[in-house]
Amino acid sequence: xxxxxxxxxxxxxxTAREYDESIRALAGxxxxxxxxxEDWCCCGATPAHAIDPESARLLGLWNLAQAAxxxxxxxxxxxxxxxxxxxxVREEAQAKPALxxxxxxxxxxxxDPDLEVLHIAQVLTSEPVRxxxxxxxxxxxxxxxxxxxYGCLLTRPRSPGAVDDAEDPHLLEDLVRLVGGxxxxxxxxxxxxxxxxxxxxxxxxxxxxGKILIMAHERGAxxxxxxCPLCHSNLDFQQAAIAAKRGFDFRLPVLYLTQxxxxxxxxxxxxxxxxxxxxxxxxxxxxxxxxxxxx
Amino acid sequence: MTTQSATLGAxxxxxxxxxxxxxxxCGNCSAGCPMAGRGDLLPHQVFRHxxxxxxxxxxAVQPWLCVxxxxxxxxxxxxxDLSLVMDFLRAEAIQRGTVPRAARRMAxxxxxxxxxxxxxxxxxxxxxxxxxxxxxxxxxxxxxxxxSLLRRGKFRLGGKRVRGPGEARRRAGRPA
Numbered sequence: 445x446x447x448x449x450x451x452x453x454x455x456x457x458x459t460a461r462e463y464d465e466s467i468r469a470l471a472g473x474x475x476x477x478x479x480x481x482e483d484w485c486c487c488g489a490t491p492a493h494a495i496d497p498e499s500a501r502l503l504g505l506w507n508l509a510q511a512a513x514x515x516x517x518x519x520x521x522x523x524x525x526x527x528x529x530x531x532x533v534r535e536e537a538q539a540k541p542a543l544x545x546x547x548x549x550x551x552x553x554x555x556d557p558d559l560e561v562l563h564i565a566q567v568l569t570s571e572p573v574r575x576x577x578x579x580x581x582x583x584x585x586x587x588x589x590x591x592x593x594y595g596c597l598l599t600r601p602r603s604p605g606a607v608d609d610a611e612d613p614h615l616l617e618d619l620v621r622l623v624g625g626x627x628x629x630x631x632x633x634x635x636x637x638x639x640x641x642x643x644x645x646x647x648x649x650x651x652x653x654g655k656i657l658i659m660a661h662e663r664g665a666x667x668x669x670x671x672c673p674l675c676h677s678n679l680d681f682q683q684a685a686i687a688a689k690r691g692f693d694f695r696l697p698v699l700y701l702t703q704x705x706x707x708x709x710x711x712x713x714x715x716x717x718x719x720x721x722x723x724x725x726x727x728x729x730x731x732x733x734x735x736x737x738x739x
Numbered sequence: 740m741t742t743q744s745a746t747l748g749a750x751x752x753x754x755x756x757x758x759x760x761x762x763x764x765c766g767n768c769s770a771g772c773p774m775a776g777r778g779d780l781l782p783h784q785v786f787r788h789x790x791x792x793x794x795x796x797x798x799a800v801q802p803w804l805c806v807x808x809x810x811x812x813x814x815x816x817x818x819x820d821l822s823l824v825m826d827f828l829r830a831e832a833i834q835r836g837t838v839p840r841a842a843r844r845m846a847x848x849x850x851x852x853x854x855x856x857x858x859x860x861x862x863x864x865x866x867x868x869x870x871x872x873x874x875x876x877x878x879x880x881x882x883x884x885x886x887s888l889l890r891r892g893k894f895r896l897g898g899k900r901v902r903g904p905g906e907a908r909r910r911a912g913r914p915a
Contacts, residue, residue, distance in 0.1 A: 454862040459893040485860035485901040490807045491852035495833060499853060499908055506904040528809075550907050551783050596808035601820070610813045636773040639806040643871050643881075644844035648804075652773055677864075681884075720891040 447477035447663025448520035448567070449511040451530065453673075454486050455523060459681070462551045462717025466702035467522050467564055469715045473706075475578045476567060479517065481510045487529040490640045501556035502550070505543070511664050518560035520567060522702070524672035527563045528597035531605050534561050541629035563598060565671050565701060566607050569615055577622060582710040584624030585731055590704070592616035592627050593656065595675040596636050604647030616669060616701060623708035630663040632656050637678040646682075653678045654690045661694050666730055676700060681722050696726040747797070748789040750831070755823040759789035768811035768821055774804035778841075782811055782821055785828070797835060802828040803842035847874045857908055860901025865894040 456464035471478050484507055486492075493500035507530060511519040521527050537543045537557040548554045567573055594613055602610040611634070617627035635657060638649030657679060660668050680698040682699050687693065703716045707727060718725045752758045762783065769781040778801035785796045796802065798912065805825040812820045829849075832838045838846050851870045855862055865888060870876050888894045 455864065457861070457898060458895070459864045459888065461892055483901050483903065486856040486862050488856065488861075489852070491849035492752065494805075494807065495826075495829050495846070495849045496853060497823075497826050497830065498911070499857065502908055502911070503856065503904050506907070550911065551903065596806075596810065600809040600813050602813050625743060634907050636806065636808040636810070637810065638773070640848070641806060641845075643868060644848040645804075648774070648777065687749075722887070722891075 445475045445477045447517050449514040449517045450478040450480045453523040453526040455673035462699045462720040465717040470702045505547040508555040512556045520562050522564045524597040531561045566609045570613040581708045587626045590625045591660035591668045632659045650686045654686045671701045677700040695723045747794045756825050759786050761817045762786040767814045771810040778804045796835045797832045800841045803845040857905035
């Protein structure tokens with residue numbers, strides 16, 4: 445079993461609890477060892493670097509230092525924003541060796557500039573986990589049309605540590621296909637959902653996330669798949685408000701990647717935290733039990 | 740208009756490593772920006788103004804609309820990281836007191852968020868929402884969401900506090 449220094453991040457302990465639950469459930473099935481970093485702090489998300497780059501760097505160094513307490517185990521996170529921030533600071537530390545020294549002086553712990561920073565999607569696509577995942581499928585998705593939504597920070601910026609091509613990624617589609625789903629072709633999979641504008645400018649989030657939901661629906665998706673808690677919040681939690689504002693009456697379930705894969709592995713709705721969603725996830729309709737036909 | 744202008748572009752380069760003069764105004768950044776057209780300057784116009792020695796990007800709302808999606812940085816043929824420049828412009832606008840009125844809600848959001856992290860290390864989105872409402876004097880915004888978040892177990896009191904990073908920041912002299 446490979447072991448990872450697990451960095452859940454703030455959302456996965458709060459509004460995105462089901463993402464954490466489904467990551468842990470999936471990890472248990474696929475022999476992915478998760479050791480939660482004890483004293484992790486917020487990655488700083490957008491607001492820290494937005495107004496105080498120095499604080500953002502410090503938060504990143506703190507977390508890299510905490511992760512390094514676990515030795516060489518790669519840092520693993522499910523949040524696209526945490527992933528992006530931690531990767532940015534790690535890359536800065538690689539480029540400026542003085543930063544590692546500075547971290548030791550200021551934070552009392554050394555960092556390892558070569559520590560791998562991984563997103564859960566990367567671990568799931570890498571061997572031998574991928575082979576285990578394929579072998580563990582007990583409830584294939586039966587061609588379920590799924591819109592894979594990358595959002596911004598999973599694939600950007602373009603750099604050696606990136607999960608995939610920044611403009612034409614296929615990692616989520618590969619995983620969906622692996623468990624029997626059918627990723628749809630659609631044009632907005634890399635467009636921004638409105639991100640952290642939820643509180644200061646909800647009008648912008650409603651417009652941008654509305655476009656994404658409508659496009660995915662019109663292209664025939666029965667579910668959206670995401671790998672970021674903020675995307676999920678904007679597309680799921682805000683969906684009723686968006687529907688009221690944009691005047692549509694469909695509801696598009698928004699699943700974390702790990703929840704969709706978990707369904708194919710036969711994990712229950714509860715194990716995957718699907719009951720925590722705002723838009724209901726009609727599992728029996730989406731993924732017919734073996735032998736039954738799709739509704 | 741031009742008193743500090745020659746220095747703004749130079750300071751951008753010094754602080755971010757991004758030289759505004761490398762921009763040749765292709766407009767790729769503005770074409771892909773999800774916030775383009777909602778503010779005053781488009782992203783490529785911010786760079787033109789920096790080239791021209793103007794300091795009005797410090798009073799522009801565009802940097803405050805930037806959510807750091809990095810679409811611009813990914814597509815810039817000159818490999819300029821515009822997000823870093825927007826970060827710098829925001830921090831500089833705060834220091835010089837030039838944050839425009841139209842950006843106040845975004846500025847408040849960023850401030851409340853960062854203060855919260857530097858105090859307790861971890862963030863609860865619900866607490867953030869409550870604090871943001873108090874800060875912006877709109878106490879009832881999203882109030883209806885609270886019971887539904889509680890019901891779904893998406894808000895729990897008494898999370899762990901991690902004070903190390905905030906203490907380190909204060910030792911280093913946190914800017915106002």
